[in-house]
Structures are given as C-alpha cells and as structure tokens.
Amino acid sequence: DIVMTQTPLSSLVTLGQPASISCRSSQSLVRSDGNTYLNWLQQRPGQPPRVLIYKISNRFSGVPDRFSGSGAGTDFTLKISRVEAEDVGVYYCMQSAQFPYSFGQGTNLEIK
Amino acid sequence: EVPLVESGGGLVKPGGSLRLSCAASGFTFSRAWMSWVRQAPGKGLEWVGRVKSKTDGGTTDYAAPVKGRFTISRDDSRNTLYLQMNSLQPEDTAVYYCTTPGGNPPYWGQGTLVTVSS
Numbered sequence: 001d002i003v004m005t006q007t008p009l010s011s012l013v014t015l016g017q018p019a020s021i022s023c024r025s026s027q028s029l030v031r032s033d034g035n036t037y038l039n040w041l042q043q044r045p046g047q048p049p050r051v052l053i054y055k056i057s058n059r060f061s062g063v064p065d066r067f068s069g070s071g072a073g074t075d076f077t078l079k080i081s082r083v084e085a086e087d088v089g090v091y092y093c094m095q096s097a098q099f100p101y102s103f104g105q106g107t108n109l110e111i112k
Numbered sequence: 113e114v115p116l117v118e119s120g121g122g123l124v125k126p127g128g129s130l131r132l133s134c135a136a137s138g139f140t141f142s143r144a145w146m147s148w149v150r151q152a153p154g155k156g157l158e159w160v161g162r163v164k165s166k167t168d169g170g171t172t173d174y175a176a177p178v179k180g181r182f183t184i185s186r187d188d189s190r191n192t193l194y195l196q197m198n199s200l201q202p203e204d205t206a207v208y209y210c211t212t213p214g215g216n217p218p219y220w221g222q223g224t225l226v227t228v229s230s
Contacts, residue, residue: 041220051219055216058217096213100159100173
C-alpha cells in the first residue's frame with residue numbers, strides 16, 4: 001500500500017505570508033497512462049473537503065491563483081503565495097494512482 | 113449544479129444495514145471510476161472503496177476494514193452510485209462522501225452522516 005506523508009502537520013502563518021506543505025509518497029504515483037494522480041484537498045472547519053489541485057498542478061475551477069502545486073514522482077508541494085484568513089483549515093494530499101487510495105495525515109493551517 | 117449529492121445517511125443500530133446513494137450530474141457518469149470515502153468525527157479521510165466504469169470492467173475494490181460488509185454498485189441509467197453497508201459497527205460512524213478522485217477534474221460530494229449507535 002502507498003503511504004502518504006505530509007509535513008508539517010501544523011502550520012502557523014502570518015496573514016499575507018507564504019505557506020508550503022510537502023507530501024511524500026512511498027511509491028511513484030505515475031500511472032500507466034502517464035498521468036500522476038496526486039490531488040490536494042482543503043477542508044475548512046465544518047465543511048466537506050474541496051479539491052484545490054489535481055494531477056499535481058491543475059487548479060480546480062474557482063480556486064484562487066495564490067494556490068499552486070508542483071512536484072513529480074514521489075515528492076509534491078502545495079504552496080500558498082499569500083495566506084488569507086479564509087485559508088484556515090486542514091489540507092490533505094491524496095493519491096489515486098494505486099488502490100487502496102490513500103491520504104496524507106492532514107496539515108492544520110492556522111493564522112498567527 | 114452540484115456534481116455529486118449523497119443521501120441515505122442516518123442513525124442505525126449496531127449490526128444493522130444502510131444504503132447510501134450518490135446522484136451525479138454535469139459529467140459523463142458512465143465513464144467515471146467512482147469512490148466512497150469516509151471521515152469519522154474529528155479524524156482524517158479514509159478510503160472505503162471504488163467501482164470502475166463498466167467499459168473498464170466495472171469491478172470493485174474495498175478497504176480492509178469494510179471488505180465483506182460493504183458493497184459498491186452503480187446504475188449508469190440513473191447516474192447513481194450506491195454503497196450498501198451491512199453489519200454496521202460503531203466504528204463505521206462517519207460522514208460518507210462520494211468522489212471521482214481520478215477525474216479530470218475530480219469531484220467531491222457534500223457528504224451524508226452515518227451514525228451507528230444503540
């Protein structure tokens with residue numbers, strides 16, 4: 001099974017400052033079709049998860065461009081260029097390259 | 113229009129059964145590999161299982177904690193995904209989401225709460 005490891009698990013960020021979350025998979029997430037099935041989700045308090053980024057770096061419709069995803073193979077990063085108050089919540093990476101699909105532990109983003 | 117809408121959650125006694133539904137719209141449901149994911153109160157996200165599209169075989173796979181108790185099915189004529197849950201236990205208490213994780217783009221529903229308690 002693929003294990004997804006996120007760092008940090010908690011992040012305290014000043015408004016307007018950047019934030020970065022790392023996600024490492026125990027195996028490559030490249031599938032036979034050549035795509036890398038790594039998504040980033042945001043879960044605001046009391047809300048369902050929301051897709052931010054899919055297939056490493058594609059922003060979901062309506063997601064602000066301050067969110068960006070990068071990486072390849074087994075190492076991936078979510079960056080927020082300037083954190084806003086509405087960004088508070090838990091961020092998860094998830095892989096759907098190989099079943100059983102799996103999630104990172106989640107990174108709790110708070111505002112300083 | 114919300115692409116995925118779950119329903120069917122509720123309170124059930126240990127050992128009981130429940131069937132969840134997920135109504136899809138706005139994308140070609142018949143071609144999508146569909147999954148169920150759950151989130152226990154205060155916990156992270158956990159994969160439950162998936163069903164491939166019929167053109168890709170229509171097979172199902174399940175996470176170990178639910179294998180043999182849960183069954184995923186789909187009705188492409190109704191654009192609906194199902195999760196039949198039997199022999200429910202308190203540890204199955206969670207919000208259940210349907211999702212298209214490998215979709216282009218992927219979609220997530222709003223979830224339906226299942227509570228297993230006597």
